[in-house]
Amino acid sequence: xxxxxxxxxxxxxxxxxxxxxxxxxxxxxxxxxxxxxxxxxxxxxxxxxxxxxxxxxxxxxxxxxxxxxxxxxxxxxxxxxxxxxxxxxxxxxxxxxxxxxxxxxxxxxxxxxxxxxxxxxxxxxxxxxxxxxxxxxxxxxxxxxxxxxxxxxxxxxxxxxxxxxxxxxxxxxxxxxxxxxxxxxxxxxxxxxxxxxxxxxxxxxxxxxxxxxxxxxxxxxxxxxxxxxxxxxxxxxxxxxxxxxxxxxxxxxxxxxxxxxxxxxx
Amino acid sequence: xxxxxxxxxxxxxxxxxxxxxxxxxxxxxxxxxxxxxxxxxxxxxxxxxxxxxxxxxxxxxxxxxxxxxxxxxxxxxxxxxxxxxxxxxxxxxxxxxxxxxxxxxxxxxxxxxxxxxxxxxxxxxxxxxxxxxxxxxxxxxxxxxxxxxxxxxxxxxxxxxxxxxxxxxxxxxxxxxxxxxxxxxxxxxxxxxxxxxxxx
Numbered sequence: 187x188x189x190x191x192x193x194x195x196x197x198x199x200x201x202x203x204x205x206x207x208x209x210x211x212x213x214x215x216x217x218x219x220x221x222x223x224x225x226x227x228x229x230x231x232x233x234x235x236x237x238x239x240x241x242x243x244x245x246x247x248x249x250x251x252x253x254x255x256x257x258x259x260x261x262x263x264x265x266x267x268x269x270x271x272x273x274x275x276x277x278x279x280x281x282x283x284x285x286x287x288x289x290x291x292x293x294x295x296x297x298x299x300x301x302x303x304x305x306x307x308x309x310x311x312x313x314x315x316x317x318x319x320x321x322x323x324x325x326x327x328x329x330x331x332x333x334x335x336x337x338x339x340x341x342x343x344x345x346x347x348x349x350x351x352x353x354x355x356x357x358x359x360x361x362x363x364x365x366x367x368x369x370x371x372x373x374x375x376x377x378x379x380x381x382x383x384x385x386x387x388x389x390x391x392x393x394x395x396x397x398x399x400x401x402x403x404x405x406x407x408x409x410x411x412x413x414x415x416x417x418x419x420x421x422x423x424x425x426x427x428x429x430x431x432x433x434x435x436x437x438x439x440x441x442x443x444x445x446x447x448x449x450x451x452x
Numbered sequence: 453x454x455x456x457x458x459x460x461x462x463x464x465x466x467x468x469x470x471x472x473x474x475x476x477x478x479x480x481x482x483x484x485x486x487x488x489x490x491x492x493x494x495x496x497x498x499x500x501x502x503x504x505x506x507x508x509x510x511x512x513x514x515x516x517x518x519x520x521x522x523x524x525x526x527x528x529x530x531x532x533x534x535x536x537x538x539x540x541x542x543x544x545x546x547x548x549x550x551x552x553x554x555x556x557x558x559x560x561x562x563x564x565x566x567x568x569x570x571x572x573x574x575x576x577x578x579x580x581x582x583x584x585x586x587x588x589x590x591x592x593x594x595x596x597x598x599x600x601x602x603x604x605x606x607x608x609x610x611x612x613x614x615x616x617x618x619x620x621x622x623x624x625x626x627x628x629x630x631x632x633x634x635x636x637x638x639x640x641x642x643x644x645x646x647x648x649x650x651x652x
Contacts, residue, residue: 189573257469284498408571
């Protein structure tokens with residue numbers, strides 16, 4: 187049985203690991219390589235690393251840093267941040283990264299997704315949609331770390347990216363970022379219903395039951411989280427953590443409505 | 453020495469790191485002369501089938517590898533698209549594959565099936581021991597693909613997984629092996645599988 191994926195999402199900026207709230211107020215939480223090593227030990231399902239400075243500063247991906255992560259990472263790795271060209275995507279995959287994520291560049295030129303898929307295969311192309319819920323209740327994609335409005339609907343754009351051959355859609359709720367009050371279920375469900383490619387939801391997870399709620403609602407999807415896996419306790423002390431295989435299995439089996447223990451889990 | 457074939461596709465470093473941590477000798481082959489002194493070969497691969505075949509051809513290593521595998525019986529392990537390349541052809545492309553194991557690479561079918569097949573799935577070996585020595589039935593491995601290997605001879609299927617129905621996720625004929633999943637990214641089970649290949 188294919189399992190839902192529980193994915194720590196690490197935000198990096200100037201080689202440090204940060205955690206934001208509402209895409210702002212980045213708090214320094216440590217050294218990314220140290221975090222990768224801990225997630226290796228904890229056997230995380232997958233790791234997502236987003237360089238939040240690369241696009242905003244207009245600099246390209248830091249290839250040396252990416253190579254270092256790819257070598258260090260013993261689980262699948264998805265990198266995003268500052269990717270604007272097919273050549274960059276090819277180079278990143280060549281460094282041993284499983285998936286390359288595009289965001290702002292793909293919103294301004296969707297064809298980029300098709301071009302990257304042609305070069306490295308659909309399975310390795312991810313699009314990250316940063317979505318804000320506006321006062322009128324409508325969802326809108328924003329770019330450049332949530333500073334630019336696009337007027338685009340995430341549901342329609344998800345369908346479009348699927349047609350262009352994207353391998354995975356990451357839906358990131360800007361207003362939930364760092365809030366730790368749960369995922370935006372409505373947003374997740376709407377994108378899930380409109381598409382068939384693998385989907386990962388990011389933004390808002392504050393406890394493990396938020397993940398099981400998401401899986402209960404949307405089925406076998408990726409559940410990504412930042413704060414949940416880097417903070418502990420009310421005062422948000424920095425402590426890298428990840429559920430044990432037993433806890434993870436119980437959580438996901440319950441969410442999918444399956445009894446007992448997932449076969450073969452250890 | 454195990455040699456990882458570097459023709460520009462796949463995670464060479466990740467395999468290297470696994471074997472370095474296990475203190476097993478490993479090297480990388482970028483051209484035919486690098487293959488001297490090899491005892492086993494790893495053929496990684498990601499991306500489109502035709503592109504991978506073209507790159508292997510362009511590397512100038514195809515003939516030297518074929519001689520070793522087919523005439524000298526050197527063990528080889530194809531990974532992901534590297535496994536698919538062992539087949540005769542693929543629905544994904546027009547180029548012929550290496551044709552070392554009879555079969556065709558097909559695209560998953562099913563309107564409700566999310567593609568690519570992405571994530572952790574259970575792998576059941578049809579023959580215990582060998583590549584799967586010490587790996588429990590239904591151990592978890594990481595998959596990332598939309599095409600699978602359809603063996604013509606059922607005996608060549610070494611393991612199956614289920615995605616909209618059972619499919620072959622590992623193949624073996626003589627000393628030729630292939631796995632569709634990524635052992636280099638599958639934590640301790642993946643390390644065990646790569647160790648098994650090294651110790652065969």
